[in-house]
Amino acid sequence: MKMSYVKKSVLTAACIALCVVLPMAFHAIPNSGSVLSPMHIPVLLCGMICGGPFGLLCGLAGPFLSSIITRMPPMAYLPGMMIELAVYGLVTGLMMQLVHTGKIYADLYISLIISQLAGRIVAGIANALIFSVGSYSIAAWAGGYFITAWPGLVIQLLLLPTIVFALERARLIPVRYPKQR
Numbered sequence: 001m002k003m004s005y006v007k008k009s010v011l012t013a014a015c016i017a018l019c020v021v022l023p024m025a026f027h028a029i030p031n032s033g034s035v036l037s038p039m040h041i042p043v044l045l046c047g048m049i050c051g052g053p054f055g056l057l058c059g060l061a062g063p064f065l066s067s068i069i070t071r072m073p074p075m076a077y078l079p080g081m082m083i084e085l086a087v088y089g090l091v092t093g094l095m096m097q098l099v100h101t102g103k104i105y106a107d108l109y110i111s112l113i114i115s116q117l118a119g120r121i122v123a124g125i126a127n128a129l130i131f132s133v134g135s136y137s138i139a140a141w142a143g144g145y146f147i148t149a150w151p152g153l154v155i156q157l158l159l160l161p162t163i164v165f166a167l168e169r170a171r172l173i174p175v176r177y178p179k180q181r
Contacts, residue, residue, distance in 0.1 A: 124145065
């Protein structure tokens with residue numbers, strides 16, 4: 001069973017809305033945006049359940065609308081964040097299409113980890129070559145995307161596969177491996 005274009009569109013719109021709402025809730029905690037990465041969760045989720053093109057759209061539209069509505073992220077950070085999140089959404093969706101281990105959790109973790117790495121690598125390259133030319137280093141990249149953000153990475157690894165599995169069990173999204181049930 002495949003998900004209809006309309007259902008994917010509605011779920012993508014819900015994930016874009018979460019890109020606005022989740023950061024508002026998390027930003028009550030100081031520095032939580034860079035530490036917990038709340039906007040990453042709906043973008044990665046969208047890519048996992050709706051596919052690469054929808055994840056890409058969510059990754060572009062989510063931070064843009066959040067910036068327009070709430071001024072988070074600030075305009076200075078918006079282009080880099082849009083690139084990073086667009087890569088997360090696209091790569092997660094593509095990996096979910098390509099990876100078929102026969103185990104839902106293995107597929108989810110492989111797709112999630114590869115997209116987390118791809119988004120961070122592309123964002124680092126964009127910062128080094130476009131947004132912070134001459135003032136961006138590997139130490140700044142590793143510090144910002146891995147050391148500071150490790151709690152967010154752990155939250156994503158714990159939360160997202162569980163959400164996708166729960167949505168499957170509730171039959172809200174198609175079951176990936178129906179013969180196992």
